Amino acid sequence: MTHFADLNLRRTTSHLIVTLLASTALMACSPKSSEAPDVPTISYTADEIAEESARLNAWFEEKFEEEIAFSPLQQTFLGRKTNYGKIDEITQEAVDEQLAWRKATIEQMKADFDYDKLTPDAKISWDIWEYQYDDAVRANAFSKNGYIFEQMGAVHTQFPTLMIAIQTVENEAEMEAYISRLSETGRAIEQLLVLSKRNAEAGVRPPRFSFESVIESAQKIITGAPFDDGPDSAIWGDAQRKIAGLLEAGDIDQATADNLTEAARTALIEDWQPAYENLIAWQKEDIVNTPELATGVGALPNGVAFYNERLASNTTTELTADEIHQIGLDEVVRLREEMIEIKDQVGFEGDLQAFFSELRDNKDDPRYYYPDTDEGRQAYIDDSTAAIDRIKAELPNYFGILPKADLEVKRVEAFREQPGAAQHYRPGTPDGSRSGTYYAHLSDMKSMPKRELEVIAYHEGLPGHHMQISIAQELTAVPTFRTQAGFTAYSEGWGLYTEWLATEFDGTYEDPYSEFGRLGSEIWRAIRLVVDTGLHSKGWTEYQAVEYFKENSAITDAQARSEVRRYMTIPGQATSYKIGMLKIQELRRDAEAELGDQFDIKGFHDTILGGGAMPLSLLERRVDNWVAAVKAG
Structure with a gap:
């Protein structure tokens, strides 16, 4: 139920732009990434290994600073206020420049460092760095297959979110930077339009419903003052509040406040508004070229190869579409059996489908x-916060490493809220100055069943995404680039694993309906394996996908349609959850079997979280290294 990290503005420029161009593809692991390294033919002393690893880690710190220099947005999300008035260049030329830079770093790393002379963890750092380059190269090969504007990543809504929720203002210079970014947003939207038109010329367009959603949400952004005579728009209200805050604090005088207000108005009218109007006009112009019935990407030019790449990207495995489809079918059968047990436990008379209807259709039942x-x-919001607070007391029993950053539960801003859309998490800053946020779409409470509240709170908050991402950002024993790395199968696999892990905690899922909600959440992810591959590799229609969802879950109509449309616009991403969860569960079972009484759940979880996000093959190697270390004493 998480909004994928791939399409939010927290990524580095490289990730941001490549995401927009090709949905951030990750290639299957290179030999070093997918296999344990060969035994070196030369023996090195412990001091030599430590020295080489330290030297490599220092080099990674230099390269990380070079990398984020490409991205003013990433600097902001890291809590820095450098280049605070700028927005990344979102062009093919910018992608090419960064790929050339990354290629040069790989060549330098191989020339200046000895892989066999590194510690096991330093080898993982090397492999992740190389993997990310291969990721970007593979993504660029499909640069014309990506959907630029769609309803899920909704990049056009990320700019006001950035300004309102992330761009803090503490003095006059920072307000000037804020105003500069209002103008820069106009330039960024225009650059995105160039990419959208390029891809359309190649025959790649998102489904019609994406156009409709983009038009509606873009119009909301420029509705209200200063764009018309209505009440203040969200962005104009935010700008005025920030200026008023400086005035009240005595940081500026009235004349300066007036000048800043007029400058903000000018930026919105002359730069921001025209860009969004151009976006709306382009969407209205091009929507007529979309088929009435939406199709998966397999039907688009180069679509089959693109979808296969998407699966490799999102799962970080070599599983085929057919294999993933079958895993999903098998998991749906297993989970249905467990759901029947809960149905019988609560005394419901009727089959599982009737129980689904009971839960789905009685929307006025409190x-x-x-x-x-x-x-x-x-x-x-209050009950979600309470569920998260209750679980905090259990965390020290299962984890040695705990996050320092706080967590807030908030409603999604009105300009991007969608009925029935998935809840999602937005990380805070590494230094804790901005809390992590669990966002909920609450415009339609009849698509927000109570039974799902607890499991979503665990997935998005604790011990799920907030814990995993906060710990990653707070790590000091790994190179900084690893604290910012993103691999969907790892992060979403962890989120789904923690839904299941919470069953071991005291005081969770005590209501059988909440346990049914947990099973519903897991079968939801199993259904995704079936539906995503069905849509993009087996020619399923939107109607077929929605019906399969409803046949196997108590999902509401609004949720089912929102979910299926999500999969249609971000192919492959939805498969990452279940594949990642199954891998983490497999690693835990294997470690328990290998270690027996020596197995420590805190040690296992610290091993999973303590290295940051990584491809699943590298995660397996990391766990194997931990098991070997425990056995060695």
Whole structure:
């Protein structure tokens, strides 16, 4: 239920731009990445290995600083205020420049360092760095296959989110930078339009419903003052509040406040608004070229190869579409059996499909849904916060490493809120100055079943994404670039694993309906394996996918359609959750079997989280190294 990290503005420029061009493809591991390295023919002393590893780590720090210099946005998300008035260049030329830089770093690394002379963890750092280059190269090969504007990543809505939620203002210079970024947003949208038109010329367009959503959400961004005579738009209200804050604090005088206000208005009217109007006009112009019935990417030019690459990217495995489809079918059968047990436990008379209908259709039953009122929305936020707070007491029993950063539960901003859309997490800063945020779409409370509240809170908050990402950002024993690395199968696999892990905690899923919600969440991810591959490799229609979802879950109509449309616009991403979870569970079973009484759950989890995100093959190597170290004493 997480909004994938791939398409938010937290990525480095390289990741951001390549994501927009080709949905951030990750190639299958190179030999060093997928296999343990060969035994070196030369023996090195412990001091030599430590010295070489330290030298490599220092080099990685230099290269990380060079990398983020490409991206003003990444600097902001790291909590830095350098280049605070700028936005990344979003062009093919920028991608090419960064690929050339990355290629040069690989060549330098191989020339200046000895892989066999490194510690096991330093070898993983080497392999991740090389893997990320291969990732970008493979992504660039499909640069014309990516959907630039769509309803899920919704890059056009990320700019106001950046300005409102991330861009803090503490003095006059920072307000000037804020205003500069208002203008820069106009330039960025225009650059994205160039890419969108290029891909359309190649015959690649998102489904029609994506166009409709983009038009609607873009119009919301420029509705209200200063764009028309209505109430203040979200961005204009934010700009005025930030200026007023400086005035109230005595940091600026009234004349300066007036000048800043006028400058912000000018930037919005002359740069921001025209770009969004051009986006809306382009979407309205090009929507007529979309088929009435949406299709998977397999039907588009170069689509089959693109989808196969997407699967490799998102799962970091070599599993084929057919293999993933079958894994999904098998998991759906298993989980249905467990759901039947809960149905019988609560005394429901009727089959599982009837129980789905009972839960799905009785929207006014307070056992199943919150009221669709402001009070109901606040109750959802309060109950989610309480669930997260309860689980905090259990964490020290299962983890040695705990996050320092705080977590907030918030409603999604009105300009990007969608009925029935997935909840998601946005990380805080590495220094903890900005908390992590679990965002919930609450415009339609009848698509927010109570039974799912607990499991989503664990997935998005603790011990799920907030814990994993915060710990990664707070790591000091690995190169900084690893604290910012993103691999969907790892992060989403962890999120889904923690939903299951929470069953071992005291005080969780005590209500059988909440346990049914957990099973519903897991079968949801199994269904994704079936539906995603069905849509993109087996010619399924949107209708078929929605019906399969409803046949195997208590999902609402709004949720089912929102989910299926998500898979259609970000192919392959939805397969990462279940594949990643199954791998982490497999690694735990293998470690328990190998270590017996020596197995320590805290040690296992610290091993999973303590190295940051990585491809699943490298995660397996890291766990194997831990098991070997435990056995060696």
